[in-house]
Amino acid sequence: MSKFPKLLTATAALTLAAAPAFADTFGLGRVALPEEITAWDLDVSPDGTGLPVGSGNVMDGDDLFQENCAVCHGVFAEGSGNWPELAGGVGTLADDDPVKTVGSYWPHLSTAWDYVNRSMPFGNAQSLNPDEVYAIVAYMLYSNDLVDDDFTLSNENFLDVAMPNADGFIVDDREATEYPIWRAEPCMENCKDTVEITMRARVLDVTPETDTPAAQTETVTAAAAEAPPRRQPRHRPRRRSRRSIPRWWPRARRSSRNAPPAIRSAKAPRTAPARISTASLAGSSAASRISVIPRGSTPCATKDVSGTKPAWPNSSPRRRPISRATRCPFPV
Amino acid sequence: MTDSSNPTKPSRRAFLSGAAATGAALAASSAAAQSPDPLITEVQPWASGLGDGVDAAPYGLPIRHEADVIRRNVEWLTADTISSINFTPIHALDGTITPQGCAFERHHSGAIDMTKGDYRLMINGLVDRPLIFTFADLERFPRENHVYFCECAANTGMEWAGAQLNGAQFTHGMIHNMEYTGVPLRTLLNEAGLSGDVAGKWVYVEGHDASSNGRSIPLEKALDDCLVAFSANGEALRKEHGYPVRLVVPGWEGNMWVKWLRRVEVMDGPVESREETSKYTDTLADGTSRKWTWVMDAKSIITSPSPQMPIKHGPGPMVISGLAWSGHGAITRVDVSKDGGKTWQTARLAKPGEKMALTRFYLDTEWDGGDMLLQSRAIDETGYVQPTKAQLREIRGENSIYHNNCIQTWHVMPTGEAENVEVS
Numbered sequence: 001m002s003k004f005p006k007l008l009t010a011t012a013a014l015t016l017a018a019a020p021a022f023a024d025t026f027g028l029g030r031v032a033l034p035e036e037i038t039a040w041d042l043d044v045s046p047d048g049t050g051l052p053v054g055s056g057n058v059m060d061g062d063d064l065f066q067e068n069c070a071v072c073h074g075v076f077a078e079g080s081g082n083w084p085e086l087a088g089g090v091g092t093l094a095d096d097d098p099v100k101t102v103g104s105y106w107p108h109l110s111t112a113w114d115y116v117n118r119s120m121p122f123g124n125a126q127s128l129n130p131d132e133v134y135a136i137v138a139y140m141l142y143s144n145d146l147v148d149d150d151f152t153l154s155n156e157n158f159l160d161v162a163m164p165n166a167d168g169f170i171v172d173d174r175e176a177t178e179y180p181i182w183r184a185e186p187c188m189e190n191c192k193d194t195v196e197i198t199m200r201a202r203v204l205d206v207t208p209e210t211d212t213p214a215a216q217t218e219t220v221t222a223a224a225a226e227a228p229p230r231r232q233p234r235h236r237p238r239r240r241s242r243r244s245i246p247r248w249w250p251r252a253r254r255s256s257r258n259a260p261p262a263i264r265s266a267k268a269p270r271t272a273p274a275r276i277s278t279a280s281l282a283g284s285s286a287a288s289r290i291s292v293i294p295r296g297s298t299p300c301a302t303k304d305v306s307g308t309k310p311a312w313p314n315s316s317p318r319r320r321p322i323s324r325a326t327r328c329p330f331p332v
Numbered sequence: 333m334t335d336s337s338n339p340t341k342p343s344r345r346a347f348l349s350g351a352a353a354t355g356a357a358l359a360a361s362s363a364a365a366q367s368p369d370p371l372i373t374e375v376q377p378w379a380s381g382l383g384d385g386v387d388a389a390p391y392g393l394p395i396r397h398e399a400d401v402i403r404r405n406v407e408w409l410t411a412d413t414i415s416s417i418n419f420t421p422i423h424a425l426d427g428t429i430t431p432q433g434c435a436f437e438r439h440h441s442g443a444i445d446m447t448k449g450d451y452r453l454m455i456n457g458l459v460d461r462p463l464i465f466t467f468a469d470l471e472r473f474p475r476e477n478h479v480y481f482c483e484c485a486a487n488t489g490m491e492w493a494g495a496q497l498n499g500a501q502f503t504h505g506m507i508h509n510m511e512y513t514g515v516p517l518r519t520l521l522n523e524a525g526l527s528g529d530v531a532g533k534w535v536y537v538e539g540h541d542a543s544s545n546g547r548s549i550p551l552e553k554a555l556d557d558c559l560v561a562f563s564a565n566g567e568a569l570r571k572e573h574g575y576p577v578r579l580v581v582p583g584w585e586g587n588m589w590v591k592w593l594r595r596v597e598v599m600d601g602p603v604e605s606r607e608e609t610s611k612y613t614d615t616l617a618d619g620t621s622r623k624w625t626w627v628m629d630a631k632s633i634i635t636s637p638s639p640q641m642p643i644k645h646g647p648g649p650m651v652i653s654g655l656a657w658s659g660h661g662a663i664t665r666v667d668v669s670k671d672g673g674k675t676w677q678t679a680r681l682a683k684p685g686e687k688m689a690l691t692r693f694y695l696d697t698e699w700d701g702g703d704m705l706l707q708s709r710a711i712d713e714t715g716y717v718q719p720t721k722a723q724l725r726e727i728r729g730e731n732s733i734y735h736n737n738c739i740q741t742w743h744v745m746p747t748g749e750a751e752n753v754e755v756s
Binding site: 028093096105177178181184187188197198200203210 | 400404405406407408409410411414415440441454455456457461462463464465466469472473494495496497498499501502522523524525536538542543544546594595597599601602603604605606609610613615617618619620621622623624625626627629639640667671672673674675676705709711714715716717718719723727730731743751752753754755756
């Protein structure tokens with residue numbers, strides 16, 4: 001494994017050299033029973049190892065998806081708010097605003113099967129049987145325009161599905177591309193001719209409040225007058241319309257459904273309490289809110305967004321992330 | 333008497349309004365007091381009455397005056413707190429050990445409530461004997477103590493495209509550093525019996541929670557220094573950190589430190605799970621993505637002064653303090669610049685750096701009351717020098733999300749306030 005740090009490899013070699021000493025065991029634990037291993041050993045590898053016998057088609061997958069998944073991932077698997085989009089985004093990976101989905105990004109179909117089977121639906125994991133998982137994964141492929149609507153996915157044709165970004169990954173190459181450059185004696189004196197501030201965090205003003213609110217709002221005004229002009233964000237926000245059919249939506253489906261239907265009997269997400277607390281927080285802070293850093297003095301900067309409907313589908317009314325930099329880097 | 337009823341520290345705005353007066357007082361303080369200090373000349377309540385008895389708090393929390401030293405969430409980052417992250421208040425901490433109660437949390441399906449009695453750990457796959465261990469079994473193996481940092485790969489990930497969040501807590505707070513007690517994973521693998529060649533083999537590790545958060549780790553690393561830990565900082569792991577058992581993967585990204593560890597499978601290849609393909613892969617400018625970027629490169633951050641920790645005194649002696657760490661080994665040196673990287677001074681390490689653990693540095697210096705563009709730069713035992721954001725962007729672009737270990741800049745203003753900025 002070339003990418004493995006030399007230090008670790010050396011250490012591991014020492015460990016292995018000492019292997020005879022490890023032959024001694026403590027006799028602790030007990031042998032795992034086959035049924036126990038079957039119950040827990042669910043992982044599926046890229047070559048299909050671990051896949052159970054079964055199958056499911058796109059149409060059944062559609063029903064199952066609307067029932068179990070659409071509340072977070074959208075009717076068309078296009079995502080909802082900050083919840084992950086699963087479809088679309090092909091050709092965007094080199095853009096300023098890449099859209100990473102099962103179709104545009106995931107290199108292995110096994111990953112989708114494995115994750116749906118093991119960890120979805122959110123809040124009701126491991127409740128789907130293998131045929132249902134095959135059907136949902138088939139629907140995700142259909143949503144990504146990778147199969148037709150009469151497609152059936154099974155353990156037998158699983159490896160026949162070509163994932164568009166299968167060749168889009170390289171093994172960590174920092175050892176070759178970065179470390180030789182940065183393992184050098186650094187400059188200590190006269191390292192630059194000039195230093196200028198090129199960007200300030202206050203421009204975006206998306207830092208959570210950490211001071212105690214109220215009481216000191218007058219001093220903010222004075223400080224704000226000295227704040228630098230607000231600059232336009234360098235990046236556009238992620239755009240998504242949940243009301244229109246995505247451009248990548250298959251033609252056949254466009255004709256059969258003019259618009260996404262309402263989510264049918266979708267379970268309420270387990271997350272309701274958190275959302276309620278968010279709303280109440282936003283309402284109470286409208287008048288007394290102060291930010292960590294004084295706000296800018298331009299009309300744009302001083303516009304109070306408290307209480308207004310956020311432009312960003314899932315942003316808090318108090319804060320409007322306006323840069324691509326605010327994109328959620330976390331799986332949810 | 334002073335404002336001892338205020339549960340929080342003076343805010344920055346309170347500081348602003350009182351800065352002039354404070355500065356004047358400080359300027360005069362070394363010469364002579366203007367009037368007797370009533371805190372000294374008058375008998376204070378605490379000097380006359382009685383305090384709390386023992387057992388007022390059978391398990392104590394920090395005194396109420398430190399109530400603002402807490403984990404904080406950035407609401408807009410994620411759709412929900414169940415699958416989300418919060419941030420260690422590193423700006424307000426000193427030394428290197430992170431108290432468990434304010435160490436950042438990262439859950440994928442929420443922090444589960446599991447007893448030691450219900451805990452089981454399975455070792456299976458390419459082993460001689462697939463085994464099940466109970467918690468009590470784990471306690472009977474020889475155990476070790478090690479201090480390690482755990483850094484989320486996405487720490488500083490919101491700063492790739494520009495300076496965005498005002499506070500070391502938010503830019504660098506996806507990290508904690510604890511003393512772990514546990515059993516080396518190699519001990520447990522040996523108990524199950526490894527035969528044949530180790531090279532090219534992997535372990536797949538997963539948790540008891542609904543996300544499972546499965547990750548593939550080369551067997552070499554598993555046999556090297558991974559720890560199956562059940563205590564941190566001398567007490568049981570907290571629920572939010574994987575009680576009763578989590579995996580510790582020193583120097584490698586926090587996502588691999590699987591909480592509520594339930595299964596370790598020895599395999600002949602990586603699973604390429606969701607957490608190691610769709611997430612925790614680093615997209616470069618041309619759209620290709622690096623995978624298996626496990627090691628956390630050398631990094632440092634000035635925790636004070638910083639946006640949440642303005643300078644509250646006038647010109648004169650001051651301490652610039654920060655943290656440095658490297659997944660490649662020990663920190664050997666940290667340099668600090670006050671002028672945005674034109675000139676650098678080598679800071680003092682509070683203790684010699686330890687492998688894959690936080691190192692505290694201090695620059696004991698003088699503030700002239702003017703603007704500063706504060707930066708710190710970590711150097712580790714491999715000679716790796718923490719890069720600038722421009723250097724990182726040149727190679728990776730701005731879409732990597734993960735592994736942003738750039739040099740951070742704080743603009744400290746004459747008011748003592750500080751802001752997160754980028755400089756040329």
